[in-house]
Amino acid sequence: MKKLVSIVVPAYNVETEIEDCIRSVQQQTYPEWELLVVNDGSKDSTAAIVEKVAAEDSRIHLFNQQNAGVSSARNTGIREASGIYIAFLDGDDMWEPEFLEEMIAAKEKYHVPMVYCGYSHLYTGGIRRKFTYPYVNGHILHDVINKKTQIHIGAILVDKSVIDQHNLSFTEGCLVAQDQEFVKKLVSLVAVRAVPRELMIYRIRTGSAIRAKWDWKKHIHGVYAFRRSAKFILLQSLIHYDKQQLARDLAVREAFNLYKLLWRMIKNGYEQEALELMNDEENVRSLEKLEVDRVKFIHRLKCSAVKSRNKFLWWLLRYV
Missing domain, CATH: 3.90.550.10 (Spore Coat Polysaccharide Biosynthesis Protein SpsA; Chain A)
Structure with missing residues (x-):
């Protein structure tokens, strides 16, 4: 049947x-x-x-x-x-x-x-x-x-x-x-x-969510979604995984996702909002987990620029 x-x-x-x-x-x-x-x-x-x-x-x-x-x-x-x-x-x-x-x-x-x-x-x-x-x-x-x-x-x-x-x-x-x-x-x-x-x-x-104008207030939900999934995953028994390695991978990916959001916010002129997010305690802890040596060279440069909090540099980056 x-x-x-x-x-x-x-x-x-x-x-x-x-x-x-x-x-x-x-x-x-x-x-x-x-x-x-x-x-x-x-x-x-x-x-x-x-x-x-x-x-x-x-x-x-x-x-x-x-x-x-x-x-x-x-x-x-x-x-x-x-x-x-x-x-x-x-x-x-x-x-x-x-x-x-x-x-x-x-x-x-x-x-x-x-x-x-x-x-x-x-x-x-x-x-x-x-x-x-x-x-x-x-x-x-x-x-x-x-x-x-x-x-x-x-x-x-x-x-x-x-x-x-x-x-x-x-x-x-x-x-x-x-x-x-x-x-x-x-x-x-x-x-x-x-x-x-x-x-x-x-x-x-045309008009679907994937084609809509970029809005950081919308896309930050992607960071939150990943964060929720990570918390759920680490509560499971995970007998098929090395839990310590998995926790590290989740933290690194969350940090990378947050960095990419901040970079795009800066590129789109949301410098003040990016600074406010970077001052959030949970986001500070997250960004500390970003392993810069594991990403491509261009991302190392971008990450350094984001972490600099230099508004003049950020302004220049809008035209890169």
Whole structure:
């Protein structure tokens, strides 16, 4: 008997893409699924389009909620999910027809709680960019932390029991990187297997979050998300890792992420705000963990400039 897969789709103002997303699920060669579309207070016709398609397919379910963000929408989907397996797909993204079949085959062949695959970027005009990261298997937390591989939230399949057992959820109110926080927590708990094919299509659309104007108040949430995931990870038993080495790697990566944020703030004219962040006690401790000798030469120069707190130098750097 085939096992049911719950597919959680958060949707906000995606009237031009949501039907393509749903059709990509309907075209799956693996038929045992339920599609949980959570309309996060869309102001366009997203909900009406989903209702129309759902009327033709009893496996599709629409949940409407007031706008509360993508994390809230995904959490709603998790609560409503009844499948043995769970997957996530944003309302403007798509899967290749073999996604579920190949992911489940790999999962059951290797007896792992989680599998992931590659993905391609789809740009306006139909241009595609291929997945360039290596596929790694097993206990891969170090690879994920150090960005030796990349796991997209829309390119995973995981036992729902893992999420339930550890009470995992997406951090509500987090504006960026809430998906990577969730992924890091997952891979800290289980062994994974890669399906070395690009079975997910990540659409880069005009007006999407990835193309929006850079805002430090938004992107600092990425630092906070990493910090939360690190704290969660270090509370686990971690029998497959050297906990001391892992703590070091997490601290170094957090410091590097913070340095990059500060550098970009300075480049965009937020010198005073950068100084205030650098004076924060937790950020001071974090930056002390940055191992400059482990980064490229250009980053050593940039890091030295950031730490100098020299506003004239910072002003010059805006034109570098």
